[in-house]
Amino acid sequence: MRASRLLSVLLPLQTRGRMTAQQLADELEVSVRTVYRDMESLAAAGVPLYGDPGHDGGYRLVDGYRTRLTGLTGEEAEALSLAGLPGPAADLGLGTVLAAAQLKLRAALPDELRDRTGEIRQRFHLDTAGWYAETDPTPHLAAVADAVWRQQRIRIRYRRWKAPQEVARTLEPYGLVLKSGRWYLIAARAELVRTYRISQILRIQILQDHFERPPGFDLARHWQSYLADFDARRHQGDAVVRLSPRILKQLQDLVEPAVARAARNSAGPPGPDGRVQVVIPTESVDHAVGMLLRLGSEAEVVAPTELRDRMTQTIAALADTYRHPPTAV
The missing domain is CATH 2.30.30 (SH3 type barrels.)
Incomplete structure (x- = not known):
């Protein structure tokens, strides 16, 4: 019997207590005859397993028996080593609990898997915070x-x-x-x-x-x-914009995912100047102006007229501001 199969039989008994052969067969998606053979193999291997006859009977493990996690595959052990996020666990007040659980997991693993999970932790780190933003204070x-x-x-x-x-x-x-x-x-x-x-x-x-x-x-x-x-709800309108090939490639790093995705999906063929016309969702004219100014001169608003006019006014005001030397303080 494979170790993974051994674990799949033992874990339901550990977590649920007494189970009938039929319940185990349904759980494991095997035949009742296979369950009987598995139980015989487990008993022969020294697992303290008892079978109670009768209508209310079933298989159970002796009280207090817990199997070690030797049935884990290498891939499963690696996945578990990445499952706990220290930052969020600490936010929830579970930092010490997570650390204790990880120690117990490592202690229960065979030597080769213990070494493997240690290597995983030195090669992968999961950081859930976004770029360019501080983590929210969450005292409650x-x-x-x-x-x-x-x-x-x-x-x-x-x-x-x-x-x-x-x-x-x-x-x-x-x-x-x-x-x-x-x-x-x-x-x-x-x-x-x-x-x-x-x-x-x-x-x-x-x-x-x-x-x-x-x-x-x-x-x-x-x-x-x-x-x-x-x-x-927040994207109430659309804007038609002409983008340079360079800015189109960089769009996912400059605007939110929904806008970048809409631009990619709506991009037409390049024009004579190489620019591509796209349609992007907008929340409001004010919000769109701030977003499109971030793209610089490599983005040109085609429509709606209100947004193009506002962009013209804003750029003219910026040009006027920078036309003169800064005022001395």
Whole structure:
């Protein structure tokens, strides 16, 4: 019997306790006869395994028995060594817990896998923070995480971008999301699921009453839907822009992904001057001006007229500013 097969049989018994041959067969997607053969092989190998007959019987491991993680493949051990992110774990107050878990994992591995995971940690480092932005201060993150885990309602004082800026909210916290180094809370208020930036929580009180999560709520699926809806809501218009080949190649480093993606997908054939005409989404004229100025003279707005006129006015004002020597202080 392969070591990976051995582990696949033992882990369900370790985590769930007594299981029937049929339950094991369903879990492992094998026949009941195969389960019987596996149990005989495990017993012959010295694993303290017991089979209880009868309707309520099944297979179980002796109390306290735990298998070492010798059934891990090299690829699985490498993946596990990259699974823990020290920064986010520390944010959640789990830094020491993560370190202890990693030590236990290394101690349970065979020598060759222990050496391999050590090499992985020296060759790969995962940094979740985005470029050109400081990490948000999140003094209330651990308290929010505790409420999420315990399914307890919270009352927060929250600072938002529109008036009134400071508001009080009673929420049912469903989950936390780490996006580009920033933590977000997904929570329900009056049955509406909304997103809150953790760094904008000014005060928090964990209430004693509990709540039930909606059946079937999937945090990852909700977050992807939220991102798609967020882009759809904020991109209210389009701009037609002519770009030089050089700036088109660099676009992904200069603008947000949705804009770069739209430019690539809409790019037409090069014109006589080599420039390519693209269509990009815009939030507003003011926002588009700031974004397009970043591209310099290698980007020309074709439409809409309002945006082209605003670009003309802004560039003329800049030229006037730099036409004169700086004023002495």
